[in-house]
Amino acid sequence: MNMMQVMQSVVWAVLLWPCLVSLGVPLECKDEQGSIILCASISKEKLLDRVIQHAELIYRVSEESCTLFEEMFVPFSMRSQRNQAGYTCATKAFPIPGSKSEIQQISDKWLLHSVLILVQSWIEPLVYLQTTLDRYDDAPDTLLKKTKWVSEKLLSLEQGVVVLIRKMLDDDMLTTSYYEQGVAPYDLQPEVLESVLRDYTLFSCFKKDAHKMETFLKLLKCRQTDKYSCFLH
Amino acid sequence: MMWRDVGVTLILSLILPVVAQGARHTPPGKPKLTSCRSPDKETFTCWWEAGSDGGRPTTYSLFYHKENSDTVYECPDYRTAGANSCFFNKNETSIWVNYNITVVATNALGNNFSDPVDVDVVYIVQPHTPENVTVGVLEDEDGPFLRVSWEPPRKADTRSGWITLIYELRVKLEEAEEWEEHRAGQQKMFNIFSLHSGGVYMVQVRCKPDHGFWSEWSTASYVKVPDYIPRERSMWILIAVFSAFIFLILTWIITMNRSSVKHCLLPPVPGPKIKGFDQQLLKKGKPEEVFNALVVQSFPPRSTDYEDLLVEYLDVYVNEKQELMPEGKDLQDVGCLKSKSQSDNDSGRGSCDSHTLLMEKCGGVESKEESSYEEPELLQGQAGSWERLEKGDSQEVDTPDSSDGRVKTWPSVFSPSIHGSSDNHHYGTLEMPKQHSTSEITYSVPDHLFPTSTSFPHHHHPEYSDSLYHLSRSPSAGVAYHWEAQHHPQAHSNFNIRNLERQKEATGLGLPPSRSMEYVEVQKVNQENQLVLKPLSSHGRGPFQVQFGGAGVNYSKVNGVNNDNVLLLQRQREMAEAGQYCDYQEKEGGSAERYPTQQQGKTAKDGPVATLLQESTCLTTSGYVDTAPTMPTF
Numbered sequence: 001m002n003m004m005q006v007m008q009s010v011v012w013a014v015l016l017w018p019c020l021v022s023l024g025v026p027l028e029c030k031d032e033q034g035s036i037i038l039c040a041s042i043s044k045e046k047l048l049d050r051v052i053q054h055a056e057l058i059y060r061v062s063e064e065s066c067t068l069f070e071e072m073f074v075p076f077s078m079r080s081q082r083n084q085a086g087y088t089c090a091t092k093a094f095p096i097p098g099s100k101s102e103i104q105q106i107s108d109k110w111l112l113h114s115v116l117i118l119v120q121s122w123i124e125p126l127v128y129l130q131t132t133l134d135r136y137d138d139a140p141d142t143l144l145k146k147t148k149w150v151s152e153k154l155l156s157l158e159q160g161v162v163v164l165i166r167k168m169l170d171d172d173m174l175t176t177s178y179y180e181q182g183v184a185p186y187d188l189q190p191e192v193l194e195s196v197l198r199d200y201t202l203f204s205c206f207k208k209d210a211h212k213m214e215t216f217l218k219l220l221k222c223r224q225t226d227k228y229s230c231f232l233h
Numbered sequence: 234m235m236w237r238d239v240g241v242t243l244i245l246s247l248i249l250p251v252v253a254q255g256a257r258h259t260p261p262g263k264p265k266l267t268s269c270r271s272p273d274k275e276t277f278t279c280w281w282e283a284g285s286d287g288g289r290p291t292t293y294s295l296f297y298h299k300e301n302s303d304t305v306y307e308c309p310d311y312r313t314a315g316a317n318s319c320f321f322n323k324n325e326t327s328i329w330v331n332y333n334i335t336v337v338a339t340n341a342l343g344n345n346f347s348d349p350v351d352v353d354v355v356y357i358v359q360p361h362t363p364e365n366v367t368v369g370v371l372e373d374e375d376g377p378f379l380r381v382s383w384e385p386p387r388k389a390d391t392r393s394g395w396i397t398l399i400y401e402l403r404v405k406l407e408e409a410e411e412w413e414e415h416r417a418g419q420q421k422m423f424n425i426f427s428l429h430s431g432g433v434y435m436v437q438v439r440c441k442p443d444h445g446f447w448s449e450w451s452t453a454s455y456v457k458v459p460d461y462i463p464r465e466r467s468m469w470i471l472i473a474v475f476s477a478f479i480f481l482i483l484t485w486i487i488t489m490n491r492s493s494v495k496h497c498l499l500p501p502v503p504g505p506k507i508k509g510f511d512q513q514l515l516k517k518g519k520p521e522e523v524f525n526a527l528v529v530q531s532f533p534p535r536s537t538d539y540e541d542l543l544v545e546y547l548d549v550y551v552n553e554k555q556e557l558m559p560e561g562k563d564l565q566d567v568g569c570l571k572s573k574s575q576s577d578n579d580s581g582r583g584s585c586d587s588h589t590l591l592m593e594k595c596g597g598v599e600s601k602e603e604s605s606y607e608e609p610e611l612l613q614g615q616a617g618s619w620e621r622l623e624k625g626d627s628q629e630v631d632t633p634d635s636s637d638g639r640v641k642t643w644p645s646v647f648s649p650s651i652h653g654s655s656d657n658h659h660y661g662t663l664e665m666p667k668q669h670s671t672s673e674i675t676y677s678v679p680d681h682l683f684p685t686s687t688s689f690p691h692h693h694h695p696e697y698s699d700s701l702y703h704l705s706r707s708p709s710a711g712v713a714y715h716w717e718a719q720h721h722p723q724a725h726s727n728f729n730i731r732n733l734e735r736q737k738e739a740t741g742l743g744l745p746p747s748r749s750m751e752y753v754e755v756q757k758v759n760q761e762n763q764l765v766l767k768p769l770s771s772h773g774r775g776p777f778q779v780q781f782g783g784a785g786v787n788y789s790k791v792n793g794v795n796n797d798n799v800l801l802l803q804r805q806r807e808m809a810e811a812g813q814y815c816d817y818q819e820k821e822g823g824s825a826e827r828y829p830t831q832q833q834g835k836t837a838k839d840g841p842v843a844t845l846l847q848e849s850t851c852l853t854t855s856g857y858v859d860t861a862p863t864m865p866t867f
Contacts, residue, residue, distance in 0.1 A: 056397075056443070063444065098327035100275050100395055208329050211355055211444060218394030230393040 059210040066203040089205035126151035259287040260343030273388040278314040289340040295319040300331040358445030361386035368456040379425040407433040
């Protein structure tokens with residue numbers, strides 16, 4: 001009997017070998033219509049880890065891009081002053097918590113939704129930034145590459161968050177966003193101080209929002225693992 | 234009235250500045266915000282520095298407003314963080330929000346605003362130093378290593394993920410100058426390998442959020458590494474010991490065989506040797522004898538051409554009829570020849586290269602410094618003495634005379650007479666010994682050939698008679714004599730032979746003048762210590778040629794010297810006559826065989842024996858054997 005069982009399990013393992021391989025399926029799962037289908041099983045924890053990694057990377061690259069832009073185009077006198085002359089970051093649809101205590105009062109659901117909104121709000125502006133940078137005469141290549149990379153990664157982050165929402169919250173209503181939201185295109189010429197400052201504002205605001213995403217996700221992760229110790233402090 | 238006001242104003246305006254200057258009261262100087270820092274991303278503190286005082290007590294106040302509102306708030310806490318600081322607690326701290334902060338200095342006279350500063354708490358995070366830095370030494374199979382562990386600063390909330398810290402540590406030996414830095418990432422533990430044994434290390438750790446400033450270095454932790462020998466080094470030590478051991482063995486071996494190694498690497502260069510120098514004699518303490526030995530009568534040697542010694546062929550003039558006295562024209566010829574060869578006195582054949590048999594004449598001439606050659610009287614006298622010499626020679630050929638070690642025997646080419654025939658006057662010719670089965674030519678060197686010889690007493694030294702090939706040392710004479718004896722007999726025998734030859738020509742034997750040379754071959758040495766010559770002729774001329782059945786010209790070469798100081802001659806054959814000669818040779822060989830034994834038996838000690846190698850007789854050899862290496866040095 002034992003031998004038979006062993007043989008059976010071996011045969012099943014051999015037959016299911018492709019399935020075993022497919023366990024590590026990437027985050028993005030789409031069908032033809034673009035709606036997200038349930039990917040092959042990946043645990044929530046692993047998914048959350050990957051999302052967090054994405055967010056971390058995006059933040060780091062956005063910080064580097066902002067620094068690059070600042071060094072290249074922004075006059076020295078205006079560097080430390082962010083959000084001056086009325087170029088403030090666009091306010092979001094809902095209030096973003098501003099402190100740890102506030103964040104701790106937010107539920108998981110809202111956290112995830114906040115992240116999603118943040119991500120979706122920046123997809124458009126990043127595309128705009130890419131086109132704007134091309135118009136600069138001496139924009140460094142690395143800056144262009146980083147901006148391009150960030151906008152791509154943002155899309156994948158969005159997908160990941162959507163999947164995460166579906167997994168964690170069993171919320172199946174969301175789809176990837178295609179709606180337009182964001183900064184209206186400006187027709188100012190590049191290299192003019194105004195446009196430079198505007199772009200600079202975009203970079204810095206994006207950097208801040210990337211950090212927000214990262215923080216939210218990390219807090220979320222803590223709650224997943226050990227709910228009580230996260231609130232103790 | 235107006236004048237009064239004007240006057241008061243004037244006075245006041247004059248007084249007030251004075252008063253004011255004396256008191257130095259001015260509005261305060263401009264303060265400046267130096268820095269704002271947050272240790273945990275939940276609270277933060279700002280510091281400012283004051284401007285000039287203005288002479289009056291000044292108060293400072295900090296005002297701020299947040300990014301999107303215009304409400305100005307004042308600093309809630311001036312004291313917690315110390316002087317000139319403002320502390321924002323948790324409730325008042327919002328992240329991701331820009332604070333616009335301004336400091337105002339106020340005194341009685343006025344106030345002064347600082348430049349506003351925008352602060353976002355997220356970007357000003359500088360945590361405290363890591364805590365509980367512990368360093369321990371752990372053992373591994375490769376050796377000990379350090380394990381450093383620490384904890385995040387208490388205030389930073391890394392547990393909930395609020396802050397993500399990355400760490401960095403640095404290590405150095407206590408006495409070293411430079412630190413060695415390592416990035417530890419987010420881990421709280423780090424291993425350090427490749428330690429110096431017995432060294433004391435200092436370790437420090439610091440941390441940084443992913444978007445802020447580095448903290449201060451923690452206080453140094455000291456750790457001592459125990460002594461150990463690295464495994465790698467121990468292996469090298471083993472290898473070094475082993476090679477040292479092998480090196481010692483090799484050195485010992487080389488030292489034991491020092492001489493042979495030296496001989497192998499640096500072959501001894503033959504040094505100059507003084508001929509006739511007897512070291513033994515010198516050791517005995519008789520310098521006079523030694524020096525006397527050095528003084529050689531015939532020095533410088535007549536023939537410096539060692540080729541003569543090696544070239545075994547002898548010029549023999551074969552003359553059927555022996556004449557005691559040369560004819561007159563012979564004398565003249567002799568004289569002519571002699572004069573011709575006057576230039577070459579030292580060569581073996583030079584001065585006496587005449588066809589006369591009167592070697593003593595030549596010797597005598599040379600003794601008289603080769604100045605006078607035409608001395609018929611001398612010749613005759615010498616001829617007479619020659620006769621005497623001849624007879625004496627024949628008689629005394631066997632008696633060794635050790636009084637002085639000169640070669641004494643006259644190389645009489647008229648050997649047959651000496652050997653057994655009664656005709657002793659046949660000199661200068663080489664008569665074919667018809668009556669003998671073997672043709673033997675013996676000759677001996679006259680003593681008068683040596684310049685210092687004044688008389689013709691014949692001091693025979695049988696050892697030297699055949700000492701043409703004498704290779705051993707005579708106990709009674711110096712080495713030089715050996716050499717002399719060797720050299721001269723041949724030389725003079727050459728002379729003799731040539732003389733004979735020429736005489737033969739003169740006597741009209743029919744030989745063409747151009748053909749003046751005939752070659753003899755030394756066949757052996759008979760029991761009277763006489764060289765038995767065997768005439769050779771390359772063209773089959775001469776009576777002996779016939780007798781010998783057409784023997785070809787053969788050059789006898791010295792093949793070597795065997796252990797008994799026997800000169801081994803080697804025959805060289807022409808191919809055409811190899812067969813004939815072989816036959817003859819066999820006969821000769823047979824007879825020759827006997828002789829060596831007899832000779833050896835007789836003169837076992839120091840009799841030089843010339844034997845012919847039989848095995849090589851029938852073969853055509855390639856060339857002359859270079860006997861120089863085989864000749865023992867004197």
